[in-house]
Amino acid sequence: MITKEQVRHIAKLARIELSEKELKKFQRELSSILDYFDILKKIDTEKVEPTFHIEKKIKVMREDIADSEDPKVVDKIIEAAPDKKEKYFKVKAILQ
Amino acid sequence: MELRELTITKVRESLLKKKFSSLELTRAYLDKIRKDDKEISAFLTITEELAVEQAKRVDDLISKGAKLPILAGVPIAVKDNILVKGVRATCASKILENYTALYDATCIRKIKDLGAVILGKTNLDEFAMGASTEYSGFFPTKNPYDKERVPGGSSGGSAAAVAGDLCLASLGSDTGGSIRQPACFCGVVGLKPTYGAVSRYGLVAFASSLDQIGPITKTAEDARIIFESICGKDEKDPTSVESKIQNTKFKIQNLRIGVPKEYFIKGMDKGVEEAVKKAIGEIEERGAKVIEISLPHTEYVIPTYYLIAVSEASANLARYDGIKYGYSKVKSQISKAKSLLEVYLKTRAEGFGDEVKRRIMLGTYALSAGYYDAYYLKAEKVRTLIKQDFERAFKKVDLVFTPVSPTPAFKFGQRTKDPLSMYLADIFTSSVNLAGLPAVSVPIANKNNLPVGLQIIGKPLEENKILEIAKIYE
Numbered sequence: 001m002i003t004k005e006q007v008r009h010i011a012k013l014a015r016i017e018l019s020e021k022e023l024k025k026f027q028r029e030l031s032s033i034l035d036y037f038d039i040l041k042k043i044d045t046e047k048v049e050p051t052f053h054i055e056k057k058i059k060v061m062r063e064d065i066a067d068s069e070d071p072k073v074v075d076k077i078i079e080a081a082p083d084k085k086e087k088y089f090k091v092k093a094i095l096q
Numbered sequence: 097m098e099l100r101e102l103t104i105t106k107v108r109e110s111l112l113k114k115k116f117s118s119l120e121l122t123r124a125y126l127d128k129i130r131k132d133d134k135e136i137s138a139f140l141t142i143t144e145e146l147a148v149e150q151a152k153r154v155d156d157l158i159s160k161g162a163k164l165p166i167l168a169g170v171p172i173a174v175k176d177n178i179l180v181k182g183v184r185a186t187c188a189s190k191i192l193e194n195y196t197a198l199y200d201a202t203c204i205r206k207i208k209d210l211g212a213v214i215l216g217k218t219n220l221d222e223f224a225m226g227a228s229t230e231y232s233g234f235f236p237t238k239n240p241y242d243k244e245r246v247p248g249g250s251s252g253g254s255a256a257a258v259a260g261d262l263c264l265a266s267l268g269s270d271t272g273g274s275i276r277q278p279a280c281f282c283g284v285v286g287l288k289p290t291y292g293a294v295s296r297y298g299l300v301a302f303a304s305s306l307d308q309i310g311p312i313t314k315t316a317e318d319a320r321i322i323f324e325s326i327c328g329k330d331e332k333d334p335t336s337v338e339s340k341i342q343n344t345k346f347k348i349q350n351l352r353i354g355v356p357k358e359y360f361i362k363g364m365d366k367g368v369e370e371a372v373k374k375a376i377g378e379i380e381e382r383g384a385k386v387i388e389i390s391l392p393h394t395e396y397v398i399p400t401y402y403l404i405a406v407s408e409a410s411a412n413l414a415r416y417d418g419i420k421y422g423y424s425k426v427k428s429q430i431s432k433a434k435s436l437l438e439v440y441l442k443t444r445a446e447g448f449g450d451e452v453k454r455r456i457m458l459g460t461y462a463l464s465a466g467y468y469d470a471y472y473l474k475a476e477k478v479r480t481l482i483k484q485d486f487e488r489a490f491k492k493v494d495l496v497f498t499p500v501s502p503t504p505a506f507k508f509g510q511r512t513k514d515p516l517s518m519y520l521a522d523i524f525t526s527s528v529n530l531a532g533l534p535a536v537s538v539p540i541a542n543k544n545n546l547p548v549g550l551q552i553i554g555k556p557l558e559e560n561k562i563l564e565i566a567k568i569y570e
Contacts, residue, residue, distance in 0.1 A: 007457070014410065014460040015417070016453055017441035029454060029515055030461070036516055037399040040474050043481070050476035051483055053305050054291045054532030055335060062334075076198055082424035089419055092426070092436040 001031045097124055099261040104170050104318045107264065111158060111169050118154035118169035122147050122213050125171045129215065129262045137237050138247075138257040140176050141184050142216040147171070150213045157211075167325055168211030173263035175254045176217040177224055178309065179298040180204050183214075187300050188232040189222045191416045191423045191447030201298020202333065203267060203309050203326040210325050215263050218253030222449045223413065224274055224302045226250050227521035230512050231451040239281060241546060245505040248278030248521075254312050255282040265313040265322055269299055271306045272401050273500075273525025276537035279312050280500035280549030283539045285566065286312045287319045288525075290556045291532035292337040294323075295330030303408035304335075306401075306529040316538065316566035323559055339557045346561065348568075349383035354493030358394035359524055365503045367543030372499045375540045375550045375569060379497075382568070387493055391485040394527065396478050401526035402519055403462050403475035410459025413452070418443030454515060483531045486553075495565060496553040498524050500537045504546035524551060534559045538566040 007027045011018045018026065074087070083090040097116055110116055116124075126144055133139050154169040174180060177187045179197035181204075186192045200208065208214070221231035229237040229252030239247040240260035247256040251268030255278035258266050268275040270288040279286025287310045294309045301307065311322035329338040355376055360369060380386045418424035418439050425433050425442040433439040448456070462471035489496060502523060511518040528535045528551075535553040542548070550569065554562040 002461075006461075010457045010461050010464070012441075013464065014453075014456045015414075015437075015440040015444050016448065016456065017445035026454065026457065030458060032514075033402075033454075033458060033516055033519070034461075037403060037471065040396055040399050040403075040478055041470075043393075043396060043478060045474060045477035045481070048477040048480050050473060051480040052476055053335070054483070055337065073198055077421075080195070080198075080421040082418060082421075083426045090426075091419055092433065092439055094436050 002027065002034060097121065099124060099128060102264055103315055104167065104264070104321050107170055108164065108168065111154070111164065118151040118158070118213065119148065121169060122151040122171055122215070125215055125263060132260055133262055135238065135243060136240055136256050136260050136262065137235050138218050138253040138260065138262055139173070139216045140186055140188065140219050140234060140253070143180070143183055143214055146183065147213050147215050150208070150211075154211050154213070165209070165211040166321060167207055169213060170211070171213045171215050171264045172207060173215050173218050173254060173257045173266040174204065175220055175251050175266070175268045177220060177269060177300040178204060178267055179300070180214060180217070183217060185217065185300070186233075187223045188220045188234055189448065189452070190233045191443075193423060195422050199298065202295035202330045204298060206326050207322075218251070218257055218266060220253055221250040222452050223300070223409070224250040224269055224271055225409070225451050225455055227273070227277055227518055228506070228511065229253060230508065231449060233449050236508060239505050241283060242505065245507050245546070246281065248281035248505060250274040250278075251312065252278045255279050255284055255286065258282070258284045258312050258314060265311055265318055267309060268312050269307055269309050270529065271303050271405060272522040272529050275310045275312060276525050276535060276549070276551060277501050277521060279537045280539070280547065281505040283542070283547030284312055284314055285316050285319050285539070286310065286537045287323055287559065287563065288528060288535050289323060289327065289559055290339065290534040291529070292335050293327045293339045293534070293557065293559065295328070295333040295336045297330055297332035301412040303405040304412065305408060306405060308529070315570060316536070316563045319536065320560060320563045323563075339559070348379065351384040351495065352493040353379060353384050353386045354389040354489050354496045355386060356389050356391045356394065356489070356496060356498060358391055359498040361502065363502070364499070368499050368502065368504065368548050371541035371543060371548040372497070372550055376497055379565075379568065389489045389493060389496070391489060391527070393478065393481045393485050397482060397527045397530065398519060398523055400475045400478045400482060401522065401530055402458070403471050404479065404530070406455040406459035407462045407472045408459070410456045410463065413456055416444065416447060418447070423447040451515065479530050482527055486527075486531045486533060490555050495562065498551045498553065500524060500549035500551045504543060504548055528553055532556065534562060536562045536566050538569050540569050
């Protein structure tokens with residue numbers, strides 16, 4: 001069982017606003033799911049390595065070089081932004 | 097032209113013999129969608145203009161007597177979490193309701209190059225999170241066999257579109273069963289390829305270590321043709337691998353079929369159990385050796401799968417912030433978001449549906465300080481044990497046969513009240529994603545007018561072998 005305070009904390013970390021009613025609903029639902037997940041505690045995994053990814057040999061690093069993009073595509077990316085100024089995304093002030 | 101009878105090969109023959117043109121075929125499907133999709137609701141977007149343009153190009157090739165590429169004129173529907181340039185891609189989420197894709201997914205570029213005609217984008221559970229399409233942010237899709245029942249999910253729109261003859265074949269994605277279970281519920285063939293066999297570039301990420309794109313078709317041969325058209329290493333997806341098309345010649349008499357005893361559980365639908373056992377009996381009669389095997393960590397599959405999937409999802413879905421694209425409260429006058437944090441909180445509260453919120457929160461919890469070891473890391477360790485179960489089994493057998501789902505298609509509303517009961521729909525399919533293996537769902541019977549499917553699981557990159565075996569049941 002997780003507490004209402006825990007749900008409130010998780011929701012904030014997840015950047016999802018919840019009403020009081022939703023808090024209660026998700027507390028109940030998440031608790032029942034997490035209780036079910038607890039069966040994993042039955043297995044001893046002390047000496048087991050995790051499998052984060054099925055293919056261990058993958059080379060995921062590349063040179064940090066930006067590819068150039070068609071300016072028309074760049075315009076469309078900016079166009080899709082909810083709030084923009086010239087070629088920038090606009091955000092609310094972070095520092096007061 | 098009888099749409100039900102058409103396969104990729106028959107389309108090709110008919111086009112070459114000029115029985116119908118690509119444009120005529122495309123128009124026939126578009127008409128059928130207009131007529132029947134009012135009831136089935138498989139499509140979120142119909143791409144008529146694109147389809148007509150592609151069809152005309154195929155007809156041009158034919159009139160010039162040019163060589164026809166393998167998918168020339170084949171009308172295909174695409175799950176709405178796969179990007180098609182210039183077409184809306186919603187993932188059935190309000191947060192992407194007005195988002196237009198700026199590029200083609202690699203699999204889309206490939207099928208376009210091979211002459212396919214894209215009819216539209218199909219419904220799914222929001223961000224592919226669900227097993228019935230009831231979690232779509234727009235509307236549920238109905239099962240063409242029984243409209244009071246779900247088509248399965250999350251690729252429910254793609255499966256229902258094939259079953260309802262609203263397209264000849266479709267593309268779906270499978271993270272824990274999302275191609276195979278709807279294919280099973282709708283009585284069609286669904287292939288989940290080996291992890292990495294098909295590039296994920298342009299597939300909206302849900303759980304990156306599990307997601308795979310694959311075909312949903314009427315026949316195993318069509319699934320093979322589409323799989324071979326879209327597979328291969330792609331520099332845009334570092335996890336993709338080259339999949340050599342292997343020689344599929346084998347004798348059934350030499351095959352060893354493993355049947356895991358843990359996959360025939362209490363409370364399973366009797367009709368499903370009977371049909372699957374009968375299908376296993378059939379291959380045994382043809383001379384294959386059927387061996388009972390054990391996958392001892394089966395009872396841990398669902399919690400392991402969900403912990404990993406929700407953890408990866410919580411990270412992947414952090415990008416929907418109301419700043420770069422999609423639904424946003426950044427300029428809203430009514431609920432005045434005063435700070436950046438408030439923009440995030442309100443955008444995501446209004447943009448995501450409840451199931452997506454549940455999963456993001458579960459993932460956030462499983463990855464948070466103090467719980468990481470107990471939940472996320474623990475699940476990744478158990479994943480190793482589940483993978484080893486299969487590795488051990490495949491030393492003794494060539495293929496593994498199981499049911500796809502413990503029940504046939506269920507009724508609307510039956511599982512939405514209890515989110516956990518929806519999770520259990522993935523009980524026979526998600527182990528395959530955890531182990532990264534290929535598996536096909538093939539229809540084997542109709543019980544009370546509802547389709548039942550058999551799951552055939554193969555060794556890595558043995559898609560052609562499992563599809564060849566699937567043909568036995570057609």
